[in-house]
Amino acid sequence: MVAVPFTLPSPTSRAARLLVTLVTWLALALLALGGLLAASDLGSFDSNTTLSDHTTAQLAAERVLPHLKDAEAGQRHYLLTGDTSYLKPYEAARRQFDQDFANLRAAPSPSPSRIAQIARIRRLADARLSELTRTIELYQSGERDGARQLELANRAKRTMDTIGAEVADLQADLRNQFVQAHGSIHSAYTLGEAILLVALAAASFAATVWAKRRIQRDIDAKLYRLERFTQAFGQTQGTLRSLDGRIVFWGIGAERLYGYSEKEALGKNALDLLQTRGPVSLEEINAILVRDGEWQGELTRRHKDGREIHIISKWSLNRGEAGEPEVAIEVSSDITSIKLAERELHQTNALLRAILETAPGLIYAKDLQGRIMLANVSTLDLIGRPWSEVEGRTDLEFLDNKAQAQLVMANDRRIMDQAKTEEFEEIISHEGRHPRVWSSTKAPLRDADGKVIGLVGVSVEITERKRIEDRLQLMVNELNHRVKNTLATVQAIASQTLRGGDPIVRQTLERRLMALAAAHDVLTRENWEGADIDDVVTGALAPFGDGGDYRFTVSGPSLRLLPRAALALAMGLHELTTNALKYGALSTLAGQVAINWQVVEGAKPLLRLTWTESGGPPVMAPSKRGFGVRLIERSLAQDLGGKASVIFDQPAGIVGTIEAPLADVVVSAEVTPLLQVGAR
Amino acid sequence: MNDTHIFVGIRVLIIEDEALVSMMLEEFLEQIGCRMMGTASRLDEAIIKARSLSLDMALLDVNLAGEASFPVAEILTARDIPFIFVTGYGPLGLPADMRHVPILPKPFQMAQLVESMRMAAY
Numbered sequence: 001m002v003a004v005p006f007t008l009p010s011p012t013s014r015a016a017r018l019l020v021t022l023v024t025w026l027a028l029a030l031l032a033l034g035g036l037l038a039a040s041d042l043g044s045f046d047s048n049t050t051l052s053d054h055t056t057a058q059l060a061a062e063r064v065l066p067h068l069k070d071a072e073a074g075q076r077h078y079l080l081t082g083d084t085s086y087l088k089p090y091e092a093a094r095r096q097f098d099q100d101f102a103n104l105r106a107a108p109s110p111s112p113s114r115i116a117q118i119a120r121i122r123r124l125a126d127a128r129l130s131e132l133t134r135t136i137e138l139y140q141s142g143e144r145d146g147a148r149q150l151e152l153a154n155r156a157k158r159t160m161d162t163i164g165a166e167v168a169d170l171q172a173d174l175r176n177q178f179v180q181a182h183g184s185i186h187s188a189y190t191l192g193e194a195i196l197l198v199a200l201a202a203a204s205f206a207a208t209v210w211a212k213r214r215i216q217r218d219i220d221a222k223l224y225r226l227e228r229f230t231q232a233f234g235q236t237q238g239t240l241r242s243l244d245g246r247i248v249f250w251g252i253g254a255e256r257l258y259g260y261s262e263k264e265a266l267g268k269n270a271l272d273l274l275q276t277r278g279p280v281s282l283e284e285i286n287a288i289l290v291r292d293g294e295w296q297g298e299l300t301r302r303h304k305d306g307r308e309i310h311i312i313s314k315w316s317l318n319r320g321e322a323g324e325p326e327v328a329i330e331v332s333s334d335i336t337s338i339k340l341a342e343r344e345l346h347q348t349n350a351l352l353r354a355i356l357e358t359a360p361g362l363i364y365a366k367d368l369q370g371r372i373m374l375a376n377v378s379t380l381d382l383i384g385r386p387w388s389e390v391e392g393r394t395d396l397e398f399l400d401n402k403a404q405a406q407l408v409m410a411n412d413r414r415i416m417d418q419a420k421t422e423e424f425e426e427i428i429s430h431e432g433r434h435p436r437v438w439s440s441t442k443a444p445l446r447d448a449d450g451k452v453i454g455l456v457g458v459s460v461e462i463t464e465r466k467r468i469e470d471r472l473q474l475m476v477n478e479l480n481h482r483v484k485n486t487l488a489t490v491q492a493i494a495s496q497t498l499r500g501g502d503p504i505v506r507q508t509l510e511r512r513l514m515a516l517a518a519a520h521d522v523l524t525r526e527n528w529e530g531a532d533i534d535d536v537v538t539g540a541l542a543p544f545g546d547g548g549d550y551r552f553t554v555s556g557p558s559l560r561l562l563p564r565a566a567l568a569l570a571m572g573l574h575e576l577t578t579n580a581l582k583y584g585a586l587s588t589l590a591g592q593v594a595i596n597w598q599v600v601e602g603a604k605p606l607l608r609l610t611w612t613e614s615g616g617p618p619v620m621a622p623s624k625r626g627f628g629v630r631l632i633e634r635s636l637a638q639d640l641g642g643k644a645s646v647i648f649d650q651p652a653g654i655v656g657t658i659e660a661p662l663a664d665v666v667v668s669a670e671v672t673p674l675l676q677v678g679a680r
Numbered sequence: 681m682n683d684t685h686i687f688v689g690i691r692v693l694i695i696e697d698e699a700l701v702s703m704m705l706e707e708f709l710e711q712i713g714c715r716m717m718g719t720a721s722r723l724d725e726a727i728i729k730a731r732s733l734s735l736d737m738a739l740l741d742v743n744l745a746g747e748a749s750f751p752v753a754e755i756l757t758a759r760d761i762p763f764i765f766v767t768g769y770g771p772l773g774l775p776a777d778m779r780h781v782p783i784l785p786k787p788f789q790m791a792q793l794v795e796s797m798r799m800a801a802y
Contacts, residue, residue, distance in 0.1 A: 477769070481743065484768025485698060488786035492700035495707065510789055517787050 023206040030199030054178050055193070057107030059200060060100040061171045065164055066208055067093040067100065068125055072156070075132045077215060079139055079147060081222065087136070089211060094129060107174060114173055121166045128159050142321050238331040245269045248327065257311070257334055259304030270330075274301040285315070290325060293317050298335070310339040362438070362459040365445060368416060370394045370409050373454060382428065382436075401429045412442065415455050419444045426459065437463045473527075480524045487517050512574065514543055519570030523563050530667040531566040533559045537595060540573035544581065551586060556597035559607065565665035568639035569609070569658070575628030576611050576646075576656050584654050585616030591653075605662040606642070613653030621648040632656065640665055684794055686801070688713035690736040693729055695752060696766060697721040697744045701786070705739055705766070708793050723747045730755045737800060738763040739784070742773060753778055762800040 074090030077083070104118050131150070138147035234251015242248050250265040258265075258274055265273065271282055277300045278285055288295045294316040303309050313332040320326045356363050356376040365374040371392050375383075383390055383398050390398055395412075399405040408426055415422055421443040429435040442457040491513050498506045518539045522531040537554055561569065573595075577586070585591025597609035613619075625633075629646050637644045642660030692714045696702040702719050709716060717733050720726035723744045730738065730752045738756055740749055740763050756763045766784045767773065774781070782799040784792060 477773070481768040481773075484786040485701070488701045488704075488768070488788070489698055491787040492698075492704035495704050496700065499707075513787050514789060517785075521785075 023202055023209070027199050027203035027206055030195050030202065033195055033199075053106050053108050054174065055197070056103045058171065058174050058178070058197075059204075060103035061167055061174060062201070063096070063100050063204070064104075064121065064125065064167050065160075066204070067096045068128060068160070068163065070208075070211070071129060071132055072160075073212075073215065075136060077219070078136065081219075082139075083218075085218075086215070089215075090132065090136075097125065097129070104170070107177075109177070111173075114170065117166060117170055117173075121163060121170065124159055124163045124166070128156065128163070131156070144321060236331055237333065238329065239265075239270065241270050241328045241330065243325055243328065245271055247273070257303075257309070257332065258301065264304075276301050289315050289317050289328065293319075299332075308336075309334060310336045359458075361461070362457070364459075365454060365456045366394075366412060367454040368452070370396075370412050384430065399428065400431050404428055411440070412455055412457075415442045416444055416452050419452050425462070434463070436461055437466045476524075476527060480520070483520055484517065487513055487520075508578065511543060511578065512571075515540060515570055515574035516567070518542060519567045522570075523566060528563050530560040530562055533561050533566075533569070533597065536561060536566045536570050537573060540570045541577060543574075544577050544586070551592055553592065553594040553596075555595075556609070557599060559597075559599075560667035561665055562667055565640055565660070568636050572632045572636040572644065572656075572658065573611075575631050576654075579626070579628050580613055580616070580654065583617075584619060585613035588616055591616035599662060600659075606659050607662050607665055609658045611654070611656035613655070616653045619648045619654055632658075684712040687794075687797060689715055691715050691717045691734060693717050693733055693735050693738040694719045695721075695726040695730070695738065695744070695749060696741040698741075701741075701766075705793075708790050711790070712794065721745070723749060723751070726752045727755065730759075730761075735759075735761050737761065737797065739766050740764065742767040742769060750775060750778070753781070764796045764800050 071090045071093035074086045074088065074093065077086035078090070101118065101122050104121075105115075107114075110118075135147040135150050138144075138150065230249075231251075234249070235253045236251075237253035237257045238249075238251060239247055239254050240249035247265050247268055247270050250260075250262045254265065255261055260273065270276070276282065279297060285295050285297070294314065296314045297312070299311050299313050301309050301311060311332040312335050313330060315328055315330045317325050318327045318329055356374075359376065360378065362379040362382060363374075363376040364372060364379045367373050371394055372390050373392075375387065375390055380387060380390060385398055395405040395408045396402060399408070404427060408428075411422075411424065411426065421441065423439065423441045426438045426440050427435050428438060438459040439462045440457055440459040442455050444452045445454040445456050447453045491510060494509050494513075495506065498509070519531075519536065522535050522539050525531075533556065534554070541552055541554075577593075580586040580591070580593060585593055591613065592615050594612045594614070595609070596612070597607060600606040600608050622629075632644050632646055636658060640658065640660035641664040642658065644658040645656070647655045647657070687709075692709055694702055694705050694709070694716070696705060696719065699721070702721065706716055706719070714737075717735055718729055720729050721744065726740075726744065726749060735756075738752075738761060740752055740756070742749055742765050753763065753765075764782050764784050765774065765778075766786065766788075768786045774783075782796040784796045
């Protein structure tokens, strides 16, 4: 419940207070003046004692009714508020009564009828007083209804009226007697007596007004506090329900929370109106409420506009004086946004967990010190320890091989220091098992402010892939070795076979084998994945390069040839070179060869390579095409999936052209255009 | 090939498991006037000959029927006899401490043989 500081403004106005003060002072002044005058007149009185008794009796007669009314007012305030301080005026009035009646009876020369009248007044007053006493006693013993009924049943008003009439009668009687008895000295004491009477009346009036004002002020203050409290309670989204569930109090807070106005809500069943649903049945909640006096928990309700709202609610049972349940107080707070955020967080967590547990690789997070903050099942399997032995520990603590752990932690340190994602291989060995190779991707982990607070990593095992790659590499190496050895053997066979024959023939064969071997070399270096066209061309020309580099001009864009195309091109170039050396441009000192290739764009791009001889002797088409030309025109065209031609162009020199679909000869489409490869 | 006379009379051992290649090497070496001290095609045989024969130079196949011939290379190095690796592998197939040894890549021509022998001799 919310504490509201109450400030109590003065319930009585300044003017009213001033009036009461003035009357009081006036009464005091008159008392003094009256007393002075009365003293100066003393000598003229026959019997000042008689006079004084008479006056006292008259005053007492005046007081009876106000005292009884004071007692009544005290009792009513007490019944109304339960505040025992109101019993004080009631008790004071009771005490005053005895004095009042003593004073009445002390009036000089009482007639029998007056004595009877005083006794009557006393009886009536006593009867009224005991009624008051009875109601107070009933109230105090908890029987409020009894007190209320008694108060309703008695005829207070009539009793009071009767007393009033009797008292008025008695006062008239006293006044008459006084006039008759003291008529002779009337003029002598009238002034002092009158002033004294007025002063006493004024004082009495002032005292009564003062007391009433004080009571009124108390009531005002309490009502004011009650009103403020009610408002404050209403602000807190608090409501009150009768035990049958009807809403009896509905504040502005509740209206804001649920959308219903006070008019719409009052008298309705609270649980139905708000479609209340709880974690347990409402019957159970009510049972707890009655048993413990309060219940607290989360509820789901529906706003007037139909949207679901989540609240945390505290219900407490207010009991009557007799302990019977009277009203249920409910104070609620809207936690819809918290609930929704909670639900979202829960879903995100579930998703994260699902990813963590189903991903095939290792997933982990470490803090700045390299301590594990999160690890999935695969990670724990690799480490071979339960989460309890891994959480908060570093690789150095849970990995068998300390050198490897240090490497891993150095990698982690670098990721966090440079705040950059990296991918690399890591090797983890476990005692008695083969080392396992992992491809790890690690990224810095940042907090909401972007500060690096650790790292997250994913590692996928590539041990098997690495093993296959290594074996493949070994096989490729072995195969290359075999190919070279075989070529050497073929060369040896040819050499032996042609022993004693034409040395030119032997050399031609040898050179063709060498050209083949050179092309193989290029491919071997590239692991048979392809070869740069530039390397293939310069490799093919190399055996003829001695002292003749300046005779070749090589140009064309950088392209990667498929192995098959690389071998075919190397052999073709070898034949063209051989032919040029024998019959063409290279057979003279001044002859030149330009080798150029380019990509011819189109629907189906082509690679076109031209071999252009110049400065050589006049050429003439041979009567019979040799092996070299046939190799170029047939075999090369076939291997490249294109066409090739050798033109014996009179008189400039030989022009060879090779064309092939780019897609059939090149590894990928990436072409760096216009790259000039250095002239040889 | 004009100065092959420097090899006339030098004593050479051929270690090569491929008989035909071995014969071709012999023929090439005879052409330039070398004295053939012997051939070996297996590792154990090669080790014995490398240790015992008086030699001026050796041609050494890296792979002898599946066995690496490096033990032979060590003997020759210890005896301060120049030698050439004859191999289908590139220089990367050699141990780091033997990468300075001249290589005659297979297949080869006479000119390449002479060139690598010259590199080994100096």
